[in-house]
Amino acid sequence: MVGAVGLLRPHSVALVRRVLFPLGALIGVALAIVAALSLTEPVEQATLHIGLPDLPMHVRLDNLSRVFLALLGSASAGVSLFAAGYFRKGEGTAPGVLGLQYHLFLASMGFVLVADDAYAFMVAWETMALTSYFLVTAQHGIPEIRSAGFLYLLMAHVGAIAILLSFGILQGGTWLFSFDAMRASTLSTPWATAAFLLALFGFGAKAGLLPLHVWLPEAHPAAPSPVSALMSGVMLKTAIYGVLRVTFDLIGDPLWWWGLIPLGLGLATAIFGVVFAAVQTDMKRLLAYSSVENIGVLFTGIGLAIVFHGVGMTELAALALIAVLYHSLNHAFMKSLLFLGTGAVLHATGERNLGRLGGLIHRMPWAAWLTLVGVLAIAGLPPLNGFVSEWLLLQTFLFSHEVPQPFVNMLLPLGAAIVALAAALAGYVMVKFFGIVFLGQPRESSLAAAHDVGGFEKAGLVWLAIGCVLLGLLPRQVIHSLAAATEQLTGAAPNLAGQSWWLLAPLTERDVSYAPLVLLAVIVAVVVATFLIVRVVYRRPVRLAAPWDCGCGRLDPRMQDTAEGFGQPIRHIFVSFFAMERDLPSPHDLAPRYRVKVSDRLWQGAYLPIADLLQRAANSVAWLQQGRISVYLTYSFITLVVLLAVML
Amino acid sequence: MSTVAWLTQFLEVLAALILAPLFLGWVNACRAWLQNRRAPSVLLPYHGIRKLFHKDAVIAASASPLFRVAPYVVFGAMVAAAAVIPSMGTGLPFRSAADAIALVGLLAIARVFMSLAAMDIGTAFGTLGARRDMMIGFLAEPALLMVIFVASLLSATTALPLIAERLVVQPLALYPSLAFTAVAFTMVLLAENARIPVDNPATHLELTMIHEAMLLEYSARHLALMEWAAALKLFNYACIGFALFVPWGASIGSTGIGAMALSLPALLVKLAVAGLWLALLETVSAKLRVFRAPEFMATAFMFAVLGLLVHLLLGA
Amino acid sequence: MQHTPFDLQLLNACAAILLLLSFAMLAQRRIVALVNLLALQGAMLFIATMLLAWRTGQNHLYVSAALTLGLKVIALPWLLHVLIKRLNVQWDSEPLLNVPGTMLIGLVTVVFSFGLAQPIAELASTATRNSLGIAVAVILLAFITMITRRKAMSQVVGFLSMENGLFFGAMSATYGMPMIVEFGVALDVLVAMLVLGVFFFQIREQFDSLDLHNLESLKEDQ
Secondary structure (H helix, E strand, O other), X not given: OHHHHHOOOOOOOOOOHHHHHHHHHHHHHHHHHHHHHHHHOOOEEEEEOOOOOOOOEEEEEOHHHHHHHHHHHHHXXXXXXXXXHHOOOOOOXXXXXXXXXXXXXXXXXXXXXHEOEHHHHHHHHHHHHHHHHHHHHHHOOOHHHHHHHHHHHHHHHHHHHHHHHHHHHHOOOOOOOEHHHHHHXXXXXXXXXXXXXXXXXXXXXXXXXXXXXXOHHHHHHHOXXXXXXXXXXXXXXXXXXXXXXXXXXXXXXXXXXXXXXXXXXXXXXXXXXXXXXXXXXXXXXXHHHHHHHHHHHHHHHHHXXXXXXXXXXXXXXXXXXXXXXXXXXXXXXXHHHHHHHHHHHHHHHOOOEHHHOOOHHHHOHHHHHHHHHHHHHHOXXXXXXXXXXXXXHHHHHOOHHHOOOOOHHHHHHHHHHHHHHHHHHHHHHHHHHHHHHHOOOOOOHHHHHOOOOOHHHHHHHHXXXXXXXXXXXXHHHHHHHHHHHHHHHHOOOOOOOOOOOOOEOOOOOOEOOEOHHHHHHHHHHHHHHHHHHHHHHOOOOEEEEOOOOOOOOOOOHHHOOOHHHHHHHHHHHOHHHEEEXXXXXXXXXXXXXXXXXXXXXXXXXXXXXXXXXXHHHHHHOHHHOOOOHHHHHXXXXXXXXXXXXXXX | OOHHHHHHXXXXXXXXXXXXXXXHHHHHHHHHHHOOOXXXXXXXXXXXXXXXXXXXXXXXXXXXXXXXXXXXXXXXXXXXXXXXXXOXXXXXXXXXXXXXXXXXXXXXXXXXXXXXXXXXXXXXXXXXXXXXXXXXXXXXXXXXXXXXXXXXXXXXXXXXXXXXXXXXXXXXXXXXXXXXXXXXXXXXXXXXXXXXXXXXXXXXXXXXXXXXXXXXXXXXXXXHHHXXXXXXXXXXXXXXHHHHHOOOOOEOOOOOHHHHHHHHHHHHHHHHHHHHHHHHHHHHOOOOOHHHHHHHHHHHHHHHHHHHHHHHHHOO | OOOOOHHHHHHHHHHHHXXXXXXXXXXXXXXXXXXXXXXXXXXXXXXXXXXXXXXXXXXHHHHHHHXXXXXXXXXXXXXXXXXXXXXXXXXXXXOOOOHHHHHHHHHHHHHHHHHHHHHHHHHOOOOOOOHHHHHHHHHHHHHHHHXXXXXXXXXXXXXXXXXXXXXXXXXXXXXXXXXXXXXXXXXXXXXXXXXXXXXHHHHHHHHOOOEHHHHHHHOOXX
């Protein structure tokens, strides 16, 4: 099993991406299949004697790891296929080096998922951060990309320190850093809480949880599209994995009120992310903010699971966890698909700004229709996959008023309202994204030269789109697999026995069910029947004509809504979310230009002051730096003397 | 499932298809009466649809296949929604396939496709309509979900036919929470079906129209399907309202042609009253500016959430 | 779900409608409609009091019901309407800041008061103890109504609505205040109303408008 992960590292630097990337994809598929098939098997453990002597790395393969490995393998397979056709010469880092970084990145994510001691985990985690940093800065010639990369690296390290501290607490005085020892040690409540909070902070920084999200909309768009897809689709899920691992496995029995923290932060993140996504004008930033929203939804689910688990409602905790795992899987597919779609557009047009795109469905039908699948899925429309996890989460929320805690039982159901609002807003965002990029008339004349995706890229997109459809249509099978992981984490799993294979009815005490296949069949039957009837009975010709121009005689592509225009209602309604700069041209202006810049209040309110403070602190000790060797030697001498004095 | 059950399912969808334009015609006629105008025939929507089906279609040259597919998808989603809504009987075999959350999803499919189709041609009006419709939609959808949540907390299920069934079977009780959600639901209904005060179905005034702006480029059979789907949407919403707030009259549990036949008059009476009520609401209220519409919808959302809170406090 | 007796359900419904009306007042721009809503709130209070009197058989509640009807449903709204007509502010509407925002604050207030009332309700022994949360919410919502208004007239309406909430709270917690207190409060309200009526004329004479914004100019400049 671990061999399969190891195989993901091709050592060749040659320009054989046509072989390497498909090979990586193949290994990904194999990994996914093996991981999924072994879901019910017992836990496997191994000790690898690599790295430093006397410090072996432990690896462990349990159901939680298997679920996430399956996610990693299956989603990355599609991305790798796409990448095989995507990377070309002349864009920053050479493709060969990029291939190495890319596969190292994949391998390190795999290793994060199987690591079984803090040392191995941190090595893999840091490798993951570094390789992804190099991938983000692949086009290092552009200053914005360099600064985005720096911000990313900074946040990754702040997060990593928190995770390291959390592990430090978790070992509980035994000074054994294997996860087994952490499971065995019992912590007092304050220490356990501290460990949980540190882990939440560290993994939250990686996932983009509010208020640690600032790097995400900078770094994800900066990377080449397949890498953005991997980062949004897969890497963020390793943070989800980390939170689940620490909370439910290493700490073991989380207190119920811990759950309120990720729940509240998650809800805030979800609304924040989707509102910001709605006002973006760069298509990859839009998707990055949409990732922030989805992370919020995931953390909401985790919080709900912790609350339920803490008050002893384990079946509901299992259901909430199922929703989390399911949504992780869904988001891996949907978001990878969408990022790859933007990659195709970027390659075809060289344009990321929504205001210069449009009408691409005519030029790039494959990319457009396959992206449409992802768009509908992430908008939470049945019978695709995004709806299933949303449905599960909402169903779980419907029980939250039974939590035996006053006040909380009244607040929790309100979370459902926020989740519903975020989901509906996601629909808005996705209509904007698809409508402006692919529909309408081309906003620039250069778009006429856009070409559709090539063979490998098409294959990658098709793979992910099929994943979206299948995950949506076969929820019972998916949940059956995920149940193995929730069984391990909470000791409970939804009871699916004795139900038809096409029906999803995860709650026994409440009559709720959902059968996407039947739903799809009915819609398709109605559509086909209507089509046939209309065709047979009223067979009239179709005439093409110019669109109605209201008599003004000139229809210009610039009359369509721009990205700013489409986001205007959101900007108007959620005005307090944004820090906005706006130039309205005067009516007499002969060359009017409208400019609006929307930015994040948190950036100005929290980050810049902190950066400022650090800068000042750094300046205040800067006098130490004299630039003369003898002064530095004096420092060393004084240090040595002081140390000797203290030690002796 | 027995063949009788499937037959009732089929008949119910058929009834929805047939009654939907009639209901629309009735609302319009009532509105005309209340406004001292001579009312158009109640059957006018049928004539309109029939006429449109007999015309040659004209499509903009810049339309993509999405534009042609959308009317069918919208219509299909609406028909599928009609199949889950217990307009006459609750013993629908299709009810286990899609619960009320999926129903909201079905309505969202129709909205998303209609908006995408409107953006497809690339005219100013199309995108304007799409944007405004999505703006209404993103507030209406969670409000509707909250309304449904309150009802499902009362009845311990999210399947709409079961909600209606349990509300009827339970001893008659006043649910204060339902009072709030009823207000919210009425507001959502008005907004989602492009009625006054959010949109005016009777005009094509550029600055204010929402729904009609999206349909500007459609003609002939495509327009007929869109119009029919809109009528069906109004009918569906009315029947969701009946299921949540006045479920009496629908045949419960046992399915059979006889029971269905008995519940048809009940449905007609409810529709007649609802139509009159809608027309009255539209007559006494003034059209809001487009920017007031989000306030209106947000108020609906707040009311629905308030209903949830009241339910949690009072347990009813 | 346990079955609650029908009259209690009716009472709960009244409570809920009271809350609904409070929210409607929060979102209402027009002053005439605001007064009508206040009258409607009084009417709901009257129905609730009558129901409670009938249910508990406490005769003094009938008296307070009659007081409510006379004062809050008929006298005060009538007085307000007369004032509005005299002052010629029928068509006044207020520029409300962001209705959804206000509603959101209202919603948070409701959650807060429901949470606050939950432990208190456990202590109370009355059948209507659940409505206590609603009463607290009505009071606080009336407060918010007053905070967000600038016109003197709406301030008064908010004040009266707050009194409604207090009355309802007393009723649901302890089946009404002692008679003497009730009379005193009723008289207070009436007097306050009359005094405020006089104030209105004074304010308008001074500033040609009822906008309380103008009062800011009265403070001494440093």
